[in-house]
Amino acid sequence: MASGGSSIYKGSDLIRDYNCSKCEEDDLNTEAQHFCPQCEHYLCDKCVGVHGVYFKKHTVYGRREIQMWSGFSLDKCDQHGDKLNVHCDDHKELCCSVCVALNHRY
Template sequence: MATASVYKASDQVYDYICSKCEEHDLNAEAKHFCPECEHYLSDKCVTLHNGYHSKHTVYGRGDIQKWIGFFMDRCDQHGNKLEVHCDHHQELNDRQCSSISHLPDLARGFLETNEFKQLQSSVDKMRRRLYRVKNARMKDHIALKDFN
């Protein structure tokens, strides 16, 4: 029996989530990216997308280097280039708020901070925890299969 790759209210974690599925509270892995639409797309959604936008260039996982960081330089709300950090909202934006800090000023000296220096060990620690949780879930799944 085949299983679907779309999970509603799933705790499945993907590197990239389909933008269109996410709009409908679905959780599907994005395997494609369209820079013109600025959307990550699942296999199902890329078929629909390509039908509507046949002249768009869509990148697959083989071109993932063209995906990475694409949205990092644009404001989620306005689409403008990010230039500042809103101190009041604690988020990056494009000068739409009154209490702002310039990004280069905030970034100055970041590489020397303890937080940055400990980042790799924190990521490794989290990776080990996720691995333990994954193994525990697999064992539970096997136990449930054996129980039935």
């Protein structure tokens, strides 16, 4: 079982509070340790370093400021920005209508 900031493929049964938005784009399941409200992205320790290089003026909150994370990006799709309004029973996740059409059809 993976622990800490390690990445495992998305097919894992491991459930995390917040997944790194950037790692998810590469089908990795990495726990987020940081949140950027300007980008509305959750970031792991690795990705927050890259983010800091490109977005120096963004304020990033760590786990100690997790109360600042709430209310952001919880009801919007990270990929499409649409509202999460469909639950996929097969993948056990909330999806936007675009994700359903592209990734959750038989």
